[in-house]
Amino acid sequence: MFATKTNVADVSFVLNGVVVQAEIDFATTAFDLLRCDFRLTSVRSSCDGIGMCGACTILVNGRASPSCLLLAIDLAGTHVETVEALAEGERLHPLQQAFVAKGALQCGYCTAGMLLAAKALLDETPMPTRDQIARALTGNLCRCTGYAKIFDAIETAARGSMP
Secondary structure, three states: OEEEEOOEEEEEEEEOOEEEEEEEEOOOEHHHHHHHHOOOOOOOOOOOOOOOOOOOEEEEOOEEEEHHHOEHHHHOOOEEEOHHHOOEOOEOOHHHHHHHHOOOOOOOOOHHHHHHHHHHHHHHOOOOOHHHHHHHOOOOOOOOOOOHHHHHHHHHHHHOOOO
16 A cells, blocks of 8 residues: 655555556645656646646546545555546547547547546446436536537447447
């Protein structure tokens, strides 16, 4: 899990299927650890770390979480997924396929967070209603699509019917 030294901790957790370790300062956020130390560029920020945009969404033990509001030390012993873990080699995850097919990604800035929030929803509720999709995406902002295409893509992935 973790061993402490002054204001620093050695943390280990599973990141995208691989056990990783990092020496972190207690004040380090999960966002900073993943983006800066592990160079995972899908973990983005557009709200200056106040948890309002969803661009930094990650899955922690299968639950969608804004990484800017989590301390890195809280990742100790967990399973963390970023959008980099969705595709299997060149084969896109069904959610990624549906987002492409339905045109649910315009500028793409929010897409990683949307995909992970949608994955958490579908893992828990395989055939969600439109209202359930809306609730699951409440913490994820998109300034380009108007959400309709994103909702359509999630419904398409849930049905398993790629156009």
